């Protein structure tokens with residue numbers, strides 16, 4: 001028994017030492033069939049990855065289908081790689097010396113040799129492969145498919161835009177309330193004063209909810225004809241959210257000496273966009289481009305009520321901001 | 326004796342002995358400008374340490390609570406759990422305010438150190454081959470650090486951070502074509518965002534970005550050590566050697582000293598100089614705003630760009646291709662960082678110099694590069710100061726609108742003027758051999774017939 005063991009060990013040693021003599025034993029495969037299969041597997045993986053994206057895009061993406069499709073993509077890639085490893089690329093046996101944990105001698109020449117050697121090793125790795133183009137294309141396709149599948153779930157972060165960015169609680173008949181949900185009365189405002197109001201029953205944290213309400217002398221108004229009745233008793237309401245970058249408009253500049261100063265205006269503190277109050281929120285200074293959306297008002301039993309929706313989109317601009325209203 | 330035993334133990338198991346031996350003898354050329362990078366690295370360590378402490382108390386939730394804490398003026402007010410936890414951390418956790426302020430100061434110093442370090446690299450030509458790859462790594466860390474800082478102070482959900490997020494959301498929305506979707510993805514809907522938005526922000530701040538920065542920092546260090554440090558010209562110094570203090574013992578002790586000095590300064594600042602008193606700003610709501618709001622300094626150039634930008638959108642029909650915040654919020658920083666990323670390539674193409682360089686230039690040695698760098702810097706500085714024009718209005722009464730036009734003119738003029746001035750100055754200095762910060766050029770002795778070569782500034 002012990003003898004047998006010795007023989008085995010001796011045989012192994014012999015076999016190992018034999019290998020040492022041969023630096024590199026290569027067995028070139030040249031198996032075009034295997035290459036075709038590898039490519040086919042990779043293309044199939046690409047399809048499976050795209051299938052994942054397609055399933056994901058459906059509203060009620062089925063978990064089983066999602067799991068199956070991505071697993072299929074990965075498994076197909078795995079199969080392709082294994083097949084390529086055993087049938088497509090050269091099968092070689094190579095011996096390497098263990099590092100001796102010492103500083104390897106390096107000079108410029110050696111380094112050049114190293115680069116050459118690395119490039120050569122890399123090229124030799126595909127010796128005997130005939131359909132490089134096909135395999136390359138298949139690999140790229142699989143990469144695209146799997147990459148798409150990997151990135152698609154990012155879309156889960158947020159909802160599709162839809163009409164979310166245009167949502168607004170304001171329509172005819174909605175009452176204006178203050179921070180404590182008490183109705184805002186026309187008599188709460190003097191000429192030159194301003195206050196913040198919200199849509200009754202709406203979430204105050206919603207971007208379109210808060211308004212800035214100001215009062216000017218009715219005879220000063222220069223509203224366009226179609227807004228002639230939007231400001232009863234000289235009271236105007238605008239979205240409080242700046243159309244530049246969504247800061248809250250917190251300054252109302254009302255001139256005490258009308259002859260010498262610019263007219264009443266709302267000023268945003270972030271980048272000083274300034275909106276003319278008298279002509280319905282047109283921008284007169286600063287980086288904002290769109291006017292401040294105005295809310296048509298009417299007065300019912302002394303309380304302020306919306307007479308219609310806001311005149312434009314609330315908040316910062318984005319690609320479709322001008323399509324609404 | 327013991328040392329040797331320990332080293333042998335480790336070496337026989339890891340083969341690290343030679344590496345360690347080399348590390349101990351690693352040579353650092355001495356120059357005071359080399360300290361900025363080290364300060365940045367040490368500040369990062371302090372950020373990680375203080376941030377870990379803060380994360381034990383902070384709650385990333387927008388759930389509304391009524392405040393009943395120690396700070397009387399806020400009592401009874403509705404606020405988010407995030408803000409309440411930050412206020413509690415400041416008033417009710419022993420040493421909480423100290424650590425929070427150290428963290429905030431460290432962030433400001435971190436960005437400052439990286440910026441000055443970047444300028445050192447740029448103006449001395451240290452970004453040239455073989456260090457160009459490492460220069461890109463460093464630039465990327467700077468970008469990440471700016472984002473990390475912004476996300477960090479956004480987490481507190483006080484009035485200022487909310488206003489910053491509102492603007493950030495508008496900048497996201499302003500990206501052509503995909504902006505609406507991008508903003509909705511990041512915020513989980515329309516601004517101010519879904520309830521889980523703060524959870525995401527928190528995770529990005531304490532995990533994703535710090536790990537990216539730490540990884541890049543490791544790569545950065547390896548890529549510094551592999552070709553060894555750069556050095557200025559000087560006696561005995563050439564392209565093929567490096568002359569300086571070895572790591573052990575002198576440099577290690579010196580550097581450790583710098584670490585403790587940095588920490589000391591940051592803790593002194595955190596303890597003595599108030600920064601971001603969030604209880605004064607109050608909680609954020611989309612309808613609340615305050616006048617004179619200023620971001621942290623490293624975002625000052627972006628608010629300046631947003632403010633300087635004249636009012637226009639690119640609109641086709643009723644399709645808004647480029648909303649205004651894009652110019653100041655994306656295009657301008659994109660341009661500056663684009664320049665920085667491309668500069669090594671530009672310089673290589675333009676000079677045809679593809680060699681590796683281990684010796685540093687003094688700024689005057691390459692007047693054109695220095696002038697280009699100074700011009701770009703003057704542009705950024707102009708825009709930065711434009712962001713503080715409202716402050717100048719309040720302090721000195723200079724009308725805001727006039728200032729704005731002045732700054733717009735300056736963004737065009739300053740870079741041009743600075744370019745030619747700097748180039749002329751650098752040329753003069755190079756010729757005279759004088760050192761601007763020292764007494765005179767009398768030191769340089771020109772031998773008749775010898776070509777005057779720039780010599781080291783060190784004597």
Ligand code: FES
Nearest residue numbers: 242244245268271
């Ligand atoms: S957010 Fe109002 S001016 Fe920029």
